[in-house]
Amino acid sequence: MPGSSPSADSPPPIPERLAKHTVRYADHHSVNWDDLTPMMRHYVEMKEQYPHALVLYRVGDFFETFFQDAIAIARELELVLTSKEAGKQIGRVPLAGIPHHALDRYCTLLVERGYAIAICDQVEDPAVAQGLVKREVTRVITPGTVIEEGMLSASQNNFLASVVVAGHHWGMAHADVSTGEFLTTQGEDLDQLCQELLRLQPAEVLFPVDAPNLGAMLRPGDQSDQLPDCLPRQFCYTLRPQGPYSQSEARQRLLQRFRLRSLEGLGCDHLPLAVRAAGGLLHYVEETQKTVQAPLQPLCTYTLAAYLVIDHQTRRNLEITQTARDGTYNGSLLWALDRTVTAMGGRTLRRWLLQPLLDVKGIQQRQSTIVELLQDGNLRQMLQHKLKQIYDLERLAGRAGSGTANARDLVALADSFLRLPDLAALAEKATSPYLQALQYVPPELEQLGQTLRSHLVETPPLYLTEGHLIRDGVNAQLDTLRQQAVDDQKWIAELEPAERQRTGISTLKVGFNKAFGYYISISRARADQAPDDYIRKQTLTNEERYITPELKERETRVFNIESEINALEYEIFNRLREQVGEQVELIRKVASAVAAADVLCGLAEVAIFQGYCCPEMDESRAIAVTEGRHPVVEQLLPAGFFVPNSNYMGTIPTDRDADHPQDLIILTGPNASGKSCYLRQVGLIQLMAQMGSFVPAKGARLGVCDRIFTRVGAVDDLASGQSTFMVEMNETANILNHATPRSLVLLDEIGRGTATFDGLSIAWAVAEHLAVEIEARTIFATHYHELNELAALIPNVANYQVTVKEMPDQIIFLHQVQPGGADKSYGIEAGRLAGLPTSVIQRARDVMREIERNSTIAVGLRGEAPQPSKPRRRSKDLAGAYDPSEQLDLFGRP
Known part of the structure; x- marks a missing residue:
């Protein structure tokens, strides 16, 4: 009923009026489509398109959610649940909102809990909109498609995996949308699939099903009979339709995306399940990114046989990336070896630890680089000093390629590009392969760095549409507009002393506020001295506020010029961002070389300070x-x-x-x-x-x-x-x-x-x-x-x-x-060291002596011990050395 107070446990009751077009409101409730307000109706339309996502709907300075989404967000984010009028016949419905500037922070919390989020933003200026402001879903954020810097771990990949299972055969693709990595593989043992997922630790796994619950996201631990038993349940699973996973559609999508005629060059032409998994993943990324295209690298095919196999239990027991007791980073092998100074290097070290090589030549190439860095300690230290100044090129390039990078991202890229020649100069005389990879600096990146630095201000603002991004002297039209703005501001600044002199009113002031713009203020006591050309604008308790035709004209010009300047700066910035996006592949190639050098410098430092040897x-x-x-x-x-x-x-x-x-x-x-x-x-x-x-x-x-x-x-x-x-x-x-x-x-x-x-x-x-x-x-x-x-x-x-x-x-x-x-096992002594009471230790010794005596x-x-079975296969080294038919005396002593 209208005016009822909603709560998280029991949503407010509403009229159960059934119509042809209805939307789910809460369990056993529905609302009539025609009874909704226009804005609420549009929200419902968006929710119907994304039923398994939380729809964040932009209203002014807030992103708001309604109905069950509001209840869920209020519960997960510990927000106050309020209500909003949804229509005369419906009354008030649950509402929870977050400030638009805090979107990343709250989305991070929701994504960590396994939710998908549909961002429905305003796509037209509210100031010029007629009627309802146009809104569209501009992005769908899921655990595996995050690209925002504040929502990612710098030292760990955020993988999205896609799985296809056919009997005992399987195909899997995985990608990190933030860095562009895109790989696929295929196998014949379902245990291998499980182990590979456990190695990757994907943030989200896609799985095609034939079921009405398509699009549902199963959070970690959720049980579903739609998932095969071989898939570990600690991951977040998204159920996908079979269409994009069909062989023909998946193949065609890969060919179109990478502009190929055949998949042979990608190495997966003969791997149908791998192709299906990769095509399904690519479709999901395109579907969630909406207006932007994630710059994924060309698909790479790999085989599990190319690396040392370390199953999940072994990774846990050896504590490679986290401790077995409490799952912390400190105390793990990664902690002991990590001396990297870049985010790219940290991710690369983790990947090398989880995928050791089987190729002796590849191992020796890494060893030779460490040897060279050990022999030249000055080179190692100078390289690490320069590497500290390199930003996360992989993820910065990804944001630029997807059109989401801000001005600070481009400045970071520019600074990194301009430091690459210094790295190349340091590695100029190096002979090991990983250092030689630093010697070449693509001239395109060096020129791009100079262009970015010459165009963008030293410390640009965070928001792109509010100006102050571009330096003077870059664009003649922009310089002209800025000069006009300066002249008008100067005129307004000189207006107050001029009007005081003209009117003889020494207390006259020129002011500004957002609601009324510029005005001339005169106290009520001297209002009768206002000139005839003053037009009263506002009356307050102690003053009168006026405007003049010339001041109004200047105000209009200031506002218009400011809007033109902001729009022109944003246009120039977009062109710069597009230039960076065109070089994504080249940037990532350089990033790979920088990351590897960072890892090897760190390993050399550990080796020299801990006294390691070269095996x-x-x-x-x-x-x-x-x-x-x-x-x-x-x-x-x-x-x-x-x-x-x-x-x-x-x-x-x-x-x-x-x-x-x-x-x-x-x-x-x-x-x-x-x-x-x-x-x-x-x-x-x-x-x-x-x-x-x-x-x-x-x-x-x-x-x-x-x-x-x-x-x-x-x-x-x-x-x-x-x-x-x-x-x-x-x-x-x-x-x-x-x-x-x-x-x-x-x-x-x-x-x-x-x-x-x-x-x-x-x-x-x-x-x-x-x-x-x-x-x-x-x-x-x-x-x-x-x-x-x-x-x-x-x-x-x-x-x-x-x-x-x-x-x-x-x-x-x-x-x-x-x-x-x-x-002996000395178990009683171990109990003493553990702190068992003295009386217990003494009694245990007495019992032990009695047992040994009797x-x-x-x-x-004696004579009943198990016999070793006859070997099915014995090497020639052991042939004849061991007779399995001999009766063994397990418990005898010589």
Whole structure:
């Protein structure tokens, strides 16, 4: 009813008058189209076109929302929910609004919560509009299509992904609209699709469906039977129609966009699902950008086999970009290595860490650049000094190409272009490939930088239509208008003393306000002295305000000239922005070279200050690390506190049979002694080496790995009803089903989540399978000391332990990894260090002694241990060295 008070929980009741044209207002309510006011009717039209977006409707200085959108925005942004008259028969409806100048800030909050936003802005000047001001949706902002600087993380890409699934085959495309990156790939394993999405961490994923709920946006965690099970639910999904994803339409859209006759040059002509995914993504970007065209780079096709595969669990366990405990940046490998000084460099470093190389030549090219930067410390420091002055060329170019860059963006581009020759001069004598890429400065960009700098003022305003953008001397017409404005302002400034002299009224004043313009003010007491040519304009309590014909003429000229000046400046600025947009591809090419140089300068700085070495990379299976260190832990500890340890796998140690390389290490030792740190250390050193970095070691020779697997710790997956042990078994199964002889496998405590003998049997079988059937290079950390017997039975297995020093009432952890197997776990001592009460520790020791004295486990189980199964595939190195039919004595001791 009219006048009722709306609330977030219960919208005000309205007449339930059904008509042919109605719009949803709230659950079980509808409003009659003809009963709406003209403005509200237009809002409803826009809402019907974008039913799954929040429509922000420009009204004066505010963007307003109505009906359910108002309730949602008030709830999400913690705004006051008010109401607005929507029609005589309807009454007041919910209203929530935000100031237009705070649009980016509020949109950021809404996008982070997974909402899509349709910006319905005024597209004509309200001052000249007749009737309702013309409004159109000028932009649709979704989590994956953001380009505004204030809504993006500078050091991380904002990816939009598009997925097509056909049986067990899939195609995926992803793009960063802000930087222009546009890539596609195709695969045959749905687990690969899941892992690739988890690597990219897209802000939004598009998925085509045949359903009435098209356009709906599923926020993270939402469940839907329209999505296949292989897609992880922690992302924001937008359901799309099948049309743009058809093979013919997707192919044609790509050909038209990049002006091609064939997709062969893009590398995806033979990948139909990849083409469909890319075409569907391109259609979505064009649909959301509306009046602008996002300057995406030509589509690039990549294969997952071109990079070291690191699954989501391994990324989490190795803490590559964030810590496993609380998901923070500090304490991650990225934190330890990031010495970049540009936003582009920060994003590139993250990408290199998540996609290490398999190509030895590519790795060595990065290494050679670091070597050169280490040898010439002055060059490195000067390069970093100059790089700090380079702005985010990728995203600035993207905004210029899409027509959304402001004057400050163009000034930043100009400053960056004009500093490129300085970078080129510094790298003039460089011989490494990544520094040589800096030596060439495109003359077009240098000239463009000079043009921008000569046209734009030093510090331009934020808003483009209010003038003060262009320097004097750039445009003759603009200079003439400005001079006219100066002359008129000067005349108005001289009017007050002239009129005082002419009228003899010493208190006469000339003033201005926005409502009435310029006026002459005379006090009421002396109003009778006003000249005859004064025209009364306003009467106040203490004064009379007048206008003269000449003052009115000057006022009109001032306003008209100001409007002409602003329009002309905006026109000149648009031409400048278009010139920048024409060079987007060239700018991004330069940005890529600058970003890579920034990353390598940072890696060189880490290497020199942390004492890293250059690893020798080859195609062998060698992992030979001398005095390796954990790159993160050593930075968190005081200098000199970290104990380095060596590691040799896939190699021939001097103290072993030369015919049998060391593939599997059984690592034993007490809790809290450093086993897990050692495992992660080996994995991180391998990863760093394959991304082209130096590594924390005294020396290293490393063969290229195809995959790194880790299984370190596990937690309950309550949402899917899986226990800790089941999660552990799932992860272990994934490793055993995908590992190859070129993989690096790091296992910590397999089989600890079940009964002792079940767990020991599983651990034995897993270790045996990795060593004999797969022959993957593996470190197997365990408290099952019985596994040490594998070294005596399988030639490529070795025992190592983390040593301790035993004292009468305590042990001292030495954190040193040495050959040999431990026969104790020291679990009670670990409990003492954790702070268990003294009485509990003493009782545990008493119980342990009693168990050791009376235990018959060894006798009862002797001869009943699991036997290793016959290998399906054995290398010639192991042939004849291990008889699987031999009965193993798991628990016997020599």
